Amino acid sequence: MHAEHDATAPSAPEITFDDFLKVDIRVGTIVSAEPFPKARKPAYVLTIDFGPAIGVKRSSAQITEHYSPEALVGRQVAAVVNFPPRQIGPMMSEVLTLGFPDAAGKVVLVTPSERVPDGGRLF
Template sequence: MNDAGRPRRPDIDPAAFFSTDLRVGRILDVVPFPEARKPAYRITVDFGPEVGVLRTSAQVTNYAPEELVGRGVVGAINLGTKRVAGFTSEFLLLGSYAADGVVHLLAPGPAAAPGDVVG
C-alpha cells in the first residue's frame, strides 16, 4: 500500500497509540522471498534480550540485502502474527513511503540499542 500523499488520518485516543510496542532492532539476516506476490525479503531482527529475535516479510527490495544487515530499525512488535505466502511475519517493520512508492526505513539514532523502547 502506498500512503504517500494521503490525507491526514482522524485523531485517535493517545492510549491507542501508546499501546503499540515500538522497539529498536538490529537486522541480522535478509533473504529473498520469491513466494511473496510482490518483491519482498524475509528479514530477521534482534530486538534485544527481553524480546529476542523476530522475523518479518517486507517489501523493501529497494535496499540490497548487504545494506540492511547490521542496520538499526524500528518495529511494532505487538500487532500479532500474519501469514504471508506460508511464512509467519511476527512484527511490522516501520518506514515511510516516498511519492513514487519507495519505502524508506525508519532508523533509530546511533546510540539506540536493540530492545530500546520507541515512544
C-alpha cells in the same frame, strides 16, 4: 499505492495518548536478510534482534528497491512488535517493519539517527 501511504492523504482520526501506547514500536538490529521469492511482490525475509525482552523476530518487508540484503545486515530498524503474527506465503511474519514512501511510493526504512540499544521502545 494505498491511500494510507499517499503523502497527500489527510491525517488519521485523532486518538488519545493511551491509544498510542497500545502500539508497541521497538528498535532492533537486522541479523539476516534473505530474498523471499514466494512473496507476491518483491520482498525480503528479515530476521531482527530486538534484545532480551522481545527476542529475535521475523518480518516480510517489501524494501527491495532501496536495499540489498547485504546492506540490511547490521542496520537498526523500527517495527511494531505487538501485532498478531501474519501468514505471508510460506512464512509467518511476526513484526511489522516500518517505513515511509519515497516520491515513487517505494519504502524507505525508519531508522534511528544514532545507534541505540536493541529493544528500546518508541516514545
